[in-house]
Amino acid sequence: MQELIKVTVQNDQQFVSARDLYKGLELKIRFSLWVSKNFDSFEEGQDFTSVSADTEVSNNGGVQIRKLQDYLLTIDMAKELCMMSKTEKGKEVRKYFIEVERKWNDPQEIVKRGYAILQNENTQLKLENKNLTIQLEESNKKASYLDVILGAPDALAVTQIAADYGYNAKDFNELLHKVRIQHKVNGQWILYKVYMGQGYVTTKPFTFIDHKGRTRSKPSTYWTQKGRKLIYDILKDNDVLPLIERSDIE
Template structure:
Protein backbone atom coordinates (compact mmCIF):
# COMPACT_ATOMS: atom_id res chain seq x y z
CA UNK A 1 0.00 0.00 0.00
CA UNK A 2 1.43 3.36 -1.05
CA UNK A 3 1.78 5.91 1.75
CA UNK A 4 -0.66 8.67 0.87
CA UNK A 5 -0.38 10.42 4.23
CA UNK A 6 2.45 9.82 6.66
CA UNK A 7 1.52 8.26 10.00
CA UNK A 8 3.38 8.48 13.30
CA UNK A 9 3.58 6.02 16.16
CA UNK A 10 4.17 7.10 19.76
CA UNK A 11 6.04 5.18 22.48
CA UNK A 12 2.89 3.34 23.60
CA UNK A 13 2.10 2.11 20.08
CA UNK A 14 -0.76 4.50 19.27
CA UNK A 15 -0.93 5.79 15.70
CA UNK A 16 -1.23 9.50 14.92
CA UNK A 17 -1.62 11.65 11.80
CA UNK A 18 -0.19 15.16 11.54
CA UNK A 19 -2.94 17.74 11.19
CA UNK A 20 -0.99 19.90 8.74
CA UNK A 21 -0.11 16.88 6.61
CA UNK A 22 -3.78 15.90 6.41
CA UNK A 23 -4.76 19.50 5.68
CA UNK A 24 -2.28 19.61 2.81
CA UNK A 25 -3.40 16.26 1.38
CA UNK A 26 -7.07 17.28 1.48
CA UNK A 27 -6.17 20.47 -0.44
CA UNK A 28 -8.22 22.60 1.93
CA UNK A 29 -8.36 26.23 0.81
CA UNK A 30 -8.83 27.64 4.32
CA UNK A 31 -5.74 28.49 6.34
CA UNK A 32 -4.73 25.61 8.60
CA UNK A 33 -5.33 27.23 12.00
CA UNK A 34 -8.81 28.43 11.05
CA UNK A 35 -9.66 25.08 9.45
CA UNK A 36 -8.56 23.13 12.51
CA UNK A 37 -10.53 25.39 14.85
CA UNK A 38 -13.59 24.65 12.76
CA UNK A 39 -12.89 20.90 12.88
CA UNK A 40 -12.66 21.01 16.69
CA UNK A 41 -16.24 22.23 16.80
CA UNK A 42 -17.36 18.72 15.80
CA UNK A 43 -16.68 17.62 19.35
CA UNK A 44 -13.02 16.59 19.31
CA UNK A 45 -11.25 16.95 22.67
CA UNK A 46 -7.63 17.91 23.19
CA UNK A 47 -5.47 15.19 24.81
CA UNK A 48 -8.16 12.64 24.03
CA UNK A 49 -8.58 12.88 20.25
CA UNK A 50 -5.50 14.98 19.44
CA UNK A 51 -2.39 16.54 20.95
CA UNK A 52 -1.27 20.09 20.18
CA UNK A 53 2.42 20.37 19.24
CA UNK A 54 4.17 23.75 19.21
CA UNK A 55 7.12 23.67 16.81
CA UNK A 56 9.73 26.05 15.44
CA UNK A 57 10.99 26.65 11.92
CA UNK A 58 13.30 29.18 10.25
CA UNK A 59 11.92 31.97 8.10
CA UNK A 60 13.28 33.33 4.83
CA UNK A 61 14.74 36.23 6.84
CA UNK A 62 16.79 33.77 8.96
CA UNK A 63 14.53 34.27 11.94
CA UNK A 64 12.70 31.56 13.87
CA UNK A 65 8.93 31.40 14.05
CA UNK A 66 6.66 29.11 16.05
CA UNK A 67 3.62 27.30 14.75
CA UNK A 68 1.16 24.77 16.12
CA UNK A 69 0.55 21.36 14.61
CA UNK A 70 -1.80 18.68 15.91
CA UNK A 71 -1.26 14.95 16.16
CA UNK A 72 -4.64 13.36 15.59
CA UNK A 73 -5.65 9.84 16.46
CA UNK A 74 -6.70 7.62 13.59
CA UNK A 75 -10.43 7.81 14.41
CA UNK A 76 -10.34 11.62 14.35
CA UNK A 77 -8.46 11.66 11.04
CA UNK A 78 -11.05 9.30 9.51
CA UNK A 79 -13.97 11.41 10.69
CA UNK A 80 -12.41 14.68 9.53
CA UNK A 81 -11.72 13.16 6.12
CA UNK A 82 -15.38 12.14 5.82
CA UNK A 83 -16.55 15.63 6.88
CA UNK A 84 -14.73 17.22 3.92
CA UNK A 85 -17.17 15.66 1.41
CA UNK A 86 -14.59 15.71 -1.35
CA UNK A 87 -12.88 13.07 -3.47
CA UNK A 88 -9.67 13.64 -1.51
CA UNK A 89 -11.62 13.21 1.72
CA UNK A 90 -13.07 9.88 0.56
CA UNK A 91 -9.64 8.72 -0.56
CA UNK A 92 -8.09 9.66 2.80
CA UNK A 93 -10.84 7.90 4.73
CA UNK A 94 -10.42 4.65 2.72
CA UNK A 95 -6.68 4.92 3.25
CA UNK A 96 -7.08 5.24 7.02
CA UNK A 97 -9.52 2.31 7.10
CA UNK A 98 -6.97 0.15 5.32
CA UNK A 99 -4.23 1.25 7.73
CA UNK A 100 -6.51 0.37 10.63
CA UNK A 101 -7.26 -3.05 9.15
CA UNK A 102 -3.58 -3.83 8.72
CA UNK A 103 -2.70 -2.35 12.11
CA UNK A 104 -5.10 -4.74 13.83
CA UNK A 105 -4.06 -7.82 11.86
CA UNK A 106 -2.64 -10.75 13.91
CA UNK A 107 0.77 -10.25 12.29
CA UNK A 108 0.98 -6.59 13.31
CA UNK A 109 -0.30 -7.31 16.82
CA UNK A 110 2.44 -9.93 17.22
CA UNK A 111 5.04 -7.56 15.78
CA UNK A 112 4.12 -4.83 18.25
CA UNK A 113 4.16 -7.32 21.13
CA UNK A 114 7.67 -8.44 20.20
CA UNK A 115 8.83 -4.84 19.88
CA UNK A 116 7.36 -4.03 23.29
CA UNK A 117 9.10 -7.06 24.81
CA UNK A 118 12.40 -6.00 23.24
CA UNK A 119 12.05 -2.46 24.65
CA UNK A 120 11.25 -3.91 28.08
CA UNK A 121 14.37 -6.10 28.02
CA UNK A 122 16.52 -3.10 27.08
CA UNK A 123 14.90 -1.03 29.84
CA UNK A 124 15.66 -3.75 32.39
CA UNK A 125 19.28 -3.90 31.17
CA UNK A 126 19.59 -0.13 31.67
CA UNK A 127 18.08 -0.37 35.16
CA UNK A 128 20.47 -3.19 36.01
CA UNK A 129 23.43 -1.07 34.88
CA UNK A 130 22.19 1.88 36.93
CA UNK A 131 21.84 -0.33 40.01
CA UNK A 132 25.43 -1.60 39.89
CA UNK A 133 26.68 0.94 42.48
CA UNK A 134 24.25 -0.57 44.96
CA UNK A 135 25.15 -4.23 44.55
CA UNK A 136 28.20 -4.27 46.81
CA UNK A 137 26.26 -2.70 49.64
CA UNK A 138 23.24 -4.89 49.03
CA UNK A 139 20.39 -3.82 46.80
CA UNK A 140 18.06 -5.95 48.88
CA UNK A 141 18.71 -3.64 51.82
CA UNK A 142 17.59 -0.60 49.84
CA UNK A 143 14.26 -2.26 49.04
CA UNK A 144 13.61 -3.53 52.55
CA UNK A 145 12.80 -2.03 55.90
CA UNK A 146 16.14 -3.30 57.37
CA UNK A 147 16.52 -0.37 59.76
CA UNK A 148 19.63 -0.47 61.98
CA UNK A 149 21.05 1.79 64.65
CA UNK A 150 23.96 4.17 64.13
CA UNK A 151 26.55 1.86 65.68
CA UNK A 152 25.58 -1.06 63.44
CA UNK A 153 25.63 1.21 60.41
CA UNK A 154 29.17 2.42 61.24
CA UNK A 155 30.33 -1.20 61.50
CA UNK A 156 28.68 -2.12 58.19
CA UNK A 157 30.23 0.69 56.18
CA UNK A 158 33.66 -0.10 57.64
CA UNK A 159 33.33 -3.81 56.85
CA UNK A 160 31.95 -3.29 53.35
CA UNK A 161 33.58 -0.04 52.23
CA UNK A 162 36.45 0.66 54.59
CA UNK A 163 34.88 3.92 55.76
CA UNK A 164 36.30 4.38 59.26
CA UNK A 165 33.95 6.64 61.19
CA UNK A 166 32.96 5.97 64.78
CA UNK A 167 29.49 6.21 66.27
CA UNK A 168 29.97 9.64 67.87
CA UNK A 169 31.56 11.09 64.73
CA UNK A 170 28.73 9.63 62.71
CA UNK A 171 26.15 11.36 64.90
CA UNK A 172 28.05 14.65 64.49
CA UNK A 173 28.26 14.18 60.71
CA UNK A 174 24.51 13.55 60.53
CA UNK A 175 23.81 16.65 62.65
CA UNK A 176 26.16 18.79 60.56
CA UNK A 177 24.45 17.61 57.36
CA UNK A 178 21.07 18.53 58.79
CA UNK A 179 19.62 15.02 59.05
CA UNK A 180 19.41 15.01 62.85
CA UNK A 181 18.21 17.59 65.36
CA UNK A 182 21.21 19.51 66.65
CA UNK A 183 20.15 20.68 70.13
CA UNK A 184 17.58 20.30 72.88
CA UNK A 185 15.82 17.29 74.33
CA UNK A 186 15.40 15.75 70.87
CA UNK A 187 19.06 16.06 69.94
CA UNK A 188 20.20 13.23 67.63
CA UNK A 189 16.60 12.41 66.65
CA UNK A 190 15.94 12.46 62.89
CA UNK A 191 14.17 15.48 61.48
CA UNK A 192 10.58 14.81 60.46
CA UNK A 193 11.11 15.46 56.74
CA UNK A 194 13.77 12.75 56.56
CA UNK A 195 11.50 10.33 58.39
CA UNK A 196 8.80 11.12 55.82
CA UNK A 197 11.33 10.52 53.03
CA UNK A 198 11.90 7.04 54.46
CA UNK A 199 15.57 7.57 55.40
CA UNK A 200 15.24 7.25 59.19
CA UNK A 201 13.02 5.86 61.92
CA UNK A 202 12.71 7.01 65.50
CA UNK A 203 12.14 3.97 67.70
CA UNK A 204 10.71 4.53 71.23
CA UNK A 205 12.66 2.81 74.03
CA UNK A 206 12.14 2.54 77.79
CA UNK A 207 15.13 3.35 79.99
CA UNK A 208 15.01 1.85 83.49
CA UNK A 209 16.17 4.18 86.26
CA UNK A 210 15.99 4.01 90.04
CA UNK A 211 13.72 7.04 90.10
CA UNK A 212 11.41 5.39 87.59
CA UNK A 213 11.38 4.35 83.97
CA UNK A 214 11.54 7.05 81.31
CA UNK A 215 10.79 6.92 77.61
CA UNK A 216 13.46 7.88 75.12
CA UNK A 217 14.01 7.15 71.42
CA UNK A 218 16.67 5.52 69.27
CA UNK A 219 17.54 6.74 65.79
CA UNK A 220 17.50 3.99 63.16
CA UNK A 221 18.64 4.26 59.54
CA UNK A 222 16.37 2.46 57.07
CA UNK A 223 17.61 0.44 54.11
CA UNK A 224 16.88 3.37 51.81
CA UNK A 225 18.71 5.70 54.18
CA UNK A 226 21.74 3.41 54.31
CA UNK A 227 22.08 3.56 50.54
CA UNK A 228 21.76 7.34 50.39
CA UNK A 229 24.11 8.05 53.30
CA UNK A 230 26.71 5.59 52.05
CA UNK A 231 26.79 7.33 48.67
CA UNK A 232 27.35 10.69 50.38
CA UNK A 233 30.01 9.32 52.72
CA UNK A 234 31.91 7.70 49.86
CA UNK A 235 31.83 10.94 47.91
CA UNK A 236 32.97 13.01 50.88
CA UNK A 237 35.29 10.69 52.80
CA UNK A 238 36.09 7.90 50.38
CA UNK A 239 36.68 4.22 50.98
CA UNK A 240 39.57 3.17 53.17
CA UNK A 241 39.95 6.61 54.75
Protein backbone atom coordinates in the same frame (compact mmCIF):
# COMPACT_ATOMS: atom_id res chain seq x y z
CA MET B 1 0.88 0.59 0.46
CA GLN B 2 1.98 4.08 -0.54
CA GLU B 3 2.19 6.54 2.36
CA LEU B 4 -0.26 9.38 1.71
CA ILE B 5 -0.13 10.87 5.21
CA LYS B 6 2.55 10.14 7.79
CA VAL B 7 1.23 8.17 10.76
CA THR B 8 3.23 8.18 14.00
CA VAL B 9 3.00 5.88 17.01
CA GLN B 10 3.08 6.98 20.65
CA ASN B 11 2.35 4.66 23.57
CA ASP B 12 1.15 1.98 21.15
CA GLN B 13 -1.42 4.34 19.57
CA GLN B 14 -1.44 5.82 16.07
CA PHE B 15 -1.64 9.57 15.49
CA VAL B 16 -1.70 11.97 12.55
CA SER B 17 -0.45 15.55 12.45
CA ALA B 18 -3.31 17.95 11.76
CA ARG B 19 -1.03 20.03 9.54
CA ASP B 20 -0.02 16.93 7.54
CA LEU B 21 -3.69 16.01 7.10
CA TYR B 22 -4.56 19.59 6.14
CA LYS B 23 -1.87 19.52 3.40
CA GLY B 24 -2.87 16.03 2.27
CA LEU B 25 -6.49 17.07 1.82
CA GLU B 26 -5.29 19.98 -0.36
CA LEU B 27 -7.59 22.41 1.42
CA LYS B 28 -7.77 26.03 0.29
CA ILE B 29 -8.79 27.74 3.53
CA ARG B 30 -6.32 28.79 6.23
CA PHE B 31 -5.22 26.07 8.63
CA SER B 32 -6.43 28.00 11.70
CA LEU B 33 -9.84 28.60 10.10
CA TRP B 34 -10.15 24.92 9.16
CA VAL B 35 -9.42 23.97 12.77
CA SER B 36 -11.96 26.41 14.24
CA LYS B 37 -14.67 25.21 11.86
CA ASN B 38 -14.13 21.48 12.26
CA PHE B 39 -12.71 20.72 15.71
CA ASP B 40 -15.72 21.83 17.80
CA SER B 41 -17.37 18.41 17.68
CA PHE B 42 -14.25 16.65 18.97
CA GLU B 43 -12.85 16.43 22.50
CA GLU B 44 -9.34 17.58 23.32
CA GLY B 45 -7.42 14.96 25.26
CA GLN B 46 -9.47 12.17 23.73
CA ASP B 47 -9.66 12.85 19.99
CA PHE B 48 -6.74 15.24 19.65
CA THR B 49 -3.89 16.83 21.58
CA SER B 50 -2.44 20.32 21.10
CA VAL B 51 1.26 20.33 20.25
CA SER B 52 3.75 22.72 18.65
CA ALA B 53 5.79 22.02 15.55
CA ASP B 54 9.14 23.57 14.63
CA THR B 55 9.77 25.04 11.20
CA GLU B 56 12.93 26.71 9.86
CA VAL B 57 12.70 30.18 8.34
CA SER B 58 15.44 32.35 6.87
CA ASN B 59 16.43 35.35 8.97
CA ASN B 60 19.17 37.81 7.94
CA GLY B 61 21.20 35.15 6.22
CA GLY B 62 20.77 32.68 9.07
CA VAL B 63 18.16 30.18 10.17
CA GLN B 64 15.48 30.80 12.79
CA ILE B 65 13.14 28.28 14.34
CA ARG B 66 9.48 29.29 14.42
CA LYS B 67 6.89 27.52 16.56
CA LEU B 68 3.67 26.54 14.77
CA GLN B 69 0.46 25.34 16.39
CA ASP B 70 -0.32 21.74 15.52
CA TYR B 71 -2.49 18.90 16.81
CA LEU B 72 -2.03 15.15 17.08
CA LEU B 73 -5.21 13.47 15.84
CA THR B 74 -6.42 9.93 16.40
CA ILE B 75 -7.03 7.90 13.27
CA ASP B 76 -10.77 7.96 13.96
CA MET B 77 -10.80 11.75 14.10
CA ALA B 78 -8.68 11.96 10.96
CA LYS B 79 -11.16 9.74 9.09
CA GLU B 80 -14.10 11.91 10.18
CA LEU B 81 -12.29 15.07 9.06
CA CYS B 82 -11.76 13.42 5.68
CA MET B 83 -15.51 12.85 5.34
CA MET B 84 -16.26 16.39 6.51
CA SER B 85 -14.09 17.78 3.69
CA LYS B 86 -16.64 16.40 1.16
CA THR B 87 -13.98 16.10 -1.53
CA GLU B 88 -12.64 13.29 -3.68
CA LYS B 89 -9.28 13.77 -2.01
CA GLY B 90 -10.98 13.31 1.35
CA LYS B 91 -12.44 9.98 0.20
CA GLU B 92 -9.02 8.85 -1.02
CA VAL B 93 -7.26 9.75 2.24
CA ARG B 94 -10.02 8.17 4.33
CA LYS B 95 -9.59 4.87 2.44
CA TYR B 96 -5.87 5.13 3.15
CA PHE B 97 -6.52 5.49 6.90
CA ILE B 98 -8.91 2.51 6.82
CA GLU B 99 -6.13 0.41 5.27
CA VAL B 100 -3.65 1.71 7.87
CA GLU B 101 -6.05 0.63 10.64
CA ARG B 102 -6.63 -2.77 9.03
CA LYS B 103 -2.91 -3.47 8.95
CA TRP B 104 -2.45 -2.12 12.51
CA ASN B 105 -5.15 -4.46 13.84
CA ASP B 106 -3.95 -7.54 11.95
CA PRO B 107 -3.30 -10.31 14.54
CA GLN B 108 0.23 -10.90 13.26
CA GLU B 109 1.05 -7.19 13.60
CA ILE B 110 -0.35 -7.16 17.14
CA VAL B 111 1.89 -10.11 18.08
CA LYS B 112 4.91 -8.36 16.51
CA ARG B 113 4.26 -5.18 18.50
CA GLY B 114 3.84 -7.13 21.72
CA TYR B 115 7.13 -8.95 21.13
CA ALA B 116 8.87 -5.66 20.32
CA ILE B 117 7.56 -4.13 23.57
CA LEU B 118 8.92 -7.07 25.59
CA GLN B 119 12.28 -6.81 23.84
CA ASN B 120 12.41 -3.07 24.48
CA GLU B 121 11.61 -3.54 28.16
CA ASN B 122 14.35 -6.16 28.46
CA THR B 123 16.83 -3.91 26.68
CA GLN B 124 15.83 -0.99 28.90
CA LEU B 125 16.47 -3.05 32.03
CA LYS B 126 19.92 -4.00 30.75
CA LEU B 127 20.70 -0.37 29.96
CA GLU B 128 19.53 0.74 33.39
CA ASN B 129 21.74 -1.86 35.05
CA LYS B 130 24.68 -0.78 32.91
CA ASN B 131 24.04 2.87 33.72
CA LEU B 132 23.89 2.10 37.44
CA THR B 133 27.25 0.34 37.19
CA ILE B 134 28.78 3.29 35.34
CA GLN B 135 27.32 5.74 37.84
CA LEU B 136 28.80 3.81 40.74
CA GLU B 137 32.20 3.76 39.07
CA GLU B 138 32.13 7.46 38.26
CA SER B 139 30.89 8.42 41.72
CA ASN B 140 34.24 7.23 43.09
CA LYS B 141 36.16 9.78 41.02
CA LYS B 142 37.73 12.68 42.83
CA ALA B 143 35.98 15.18 40.54
CA SER B 144 33.95 15.09 37.36
CA TYR B 145 33.26 17.52 34.58
CA LEU B 146 29.57 17.48 35.49
CA ASP B 147 30.50 18.87 38.90
CA VAL B 148 32.15 21.76 37.09
CA ILE B 149 29.09 22.34 34.90
CA LEU B 150 26.69 22.35 37.83
CA GLY B 151 28.94 24.71 39.73
CA ALA B 152 29.05 27.31 36.95
CA PRO B 153 25.54 28.51 36.01
CA ASP B 154 26.57 31.19 33.49
CA ALA B 155 26.59 30.64 29.72
CA LEU B 156 30.09 30.32 28.24
CA ALA B 157 31.74 31.09 24.93
CA VAL B 158 33.02 28.13 22.94
CA THR B 159 36.61 29.24 23.67
CA GLN B 160 36.13 28.53 27.38
CA ILE B 161 34.57 25.11 26.80
CA ALA B 162 37.25 24.20 24.26
CA ALA B 163 39.91 24.86 26.88
CA ASP B 164 38.29 22.25 29.16
CA TYR B 165 39.10 19.67 26.48
CA GLY B 166 42.55 21.01 25.56
CA TYR B 167 41.41 22.46 22.24
CA ASN B 168 41.46 25.91 20.69
CA ALA B 169 38.12 27.37 19.60
CA LYS B 170 38.64 26.70 15.86
CA ASP B 171 39.49 23.02 16.28
CA PHE B 172 36.77 22.52 18.88
CA ASN B 173 34.11 23.96 16.55
CA GLU B 174 35.29 21.52 13.88
CA LEU B 175 35.06 18.70 16.42
CA LEU B 176 31.45 19.66 17.23
CA HIS B 177 30.77 19.63 13.49
CA LYS B 178 32.37 16.19 13.15
CA VAL B 179 30.07 14.71 15.81
CA ARG B 180 27.10 16.43 14.12
CA ILE B 181 26.16 18.93 16.80
CA GLN B 182 26.55 21.97 14.55
CA HIS B 183 27.22 22.99 10.96
CA LYS B 184 28.25 26.20 9.27
CA VAL B 185 25.69 28.37 7.46
CA ASN B 186 26.88 31.58 5.78
CA GLY B 187 30.03 31.56 7.88
CA GLN B 188 28.20 31.05 11.20
CA TRP B 189 28.04 27.86 13.25
CA ILE B 190 24.40 26.74 13.59
CA LEU B 191 23.01 23.80 15.57
CA TYR B 192 21.59 20.95 13.57
CA LYS B 193 17.79 20.99 13.46
CA VAL B 194 17.40 18.22 16.04
CA TYR B 195 19.06 20.43 18.68
CA MET B 196 17.46 23.77 17.78
CA GLY B 197 15.07 25.53 20.14
CA GLN B 198 15.92 23.36 23.15
CA GLY B 199 17.87 25.86 25.21
CA TYR B 200 21.35 24.58 24.39
CA VAL B 201 22.64 27.98 23.26
CA THR B 202 21.88 31.63 23.83
CA THR B 203 22.92 34.81 22.04
CA LYS B 204 24.74 37.79 23.51
CA PRO B 205 25.95 40.97 21.76
CA PHE B 206 29.67 41.04 21.00
CA THR B 207 31.20 44.53 20.64
CA PHE B 208 34.37 45.07 18.60
CA ILE B 209 36.31 47.73 16.69
CA ASP B 210 36.35 47.25 12.92
CA HIS B 211 39.25 48.07 10.59
CA LYS B 212 38.01 51.66 10.27
CA GLY B 213 38.05 52.21 14.01
CA ARG B 214 34.28 52.12 14.33
CA THR B 215 32.57 50.40 17.24
CA ARG B 216 30.46 47.56 15.92
CA SER B 217 28.28 44.93 17.51
CA LYS B 218 27.13 41.52 16.34
CA PRO B 219 25.33 38.59 17.99
CA SER B 220 27.59 35.90 19.42
CA THR B 221 26.61 32.36 20.41
CA TYR B 222 27.14 31.19 23.99
CA TRP B 223 26.57 27.69 25.35
CA THR B 224 24.21 27.24 28.30
CA GLN B 225 24.91 24.63 30.98
CA LYS B 226 22.31 22.41 29.28
CA GLY B 227 24.31 22.83 26.07
CA ARG B 228 27.57 21.98 27.85
CA LYS B 229 25.93 18.81 29.14
CA LEU B 230 24.88 17.95 25.57
CA ILE B 231 28.46 18.46 24.35
CA TYR B 232 29.80 16.38 27.24
CA ASP B 233 27.43 13.46 26.58
CA ILE B 234 28.00 13.34 22.82
CA LEU B 235 31.77 13.74 23.02
CA LYS B 236 31.94 11.08 25.74
CA ASP B 237 30.07 8.69 23.43
CA ASN B 238 32.82 9.44 20.89
CA ASP B 239 35.59 8.74 23.45
CA VAL B 240 36.48 12.41 23.87
CA LEU B 241 36.75 13.40 27.53
CA PRO B 242 37.47 16.74 29.23
CA LEU B 243 40.95 17.04 30.72
CA ILE B 244 39.63 16.66 34.26
CA GLU B 245 38.34 13.15 33.51
CA ARG B 246 41.25 11.84 31.44
CA SER B 247 43.27 9.17 33.22
CA ASP B 248 46.38 9.91 31.12
CA ILE B 249 46.62 13.42 32.59
CA GLU B 250 47.61 13.93 36.22
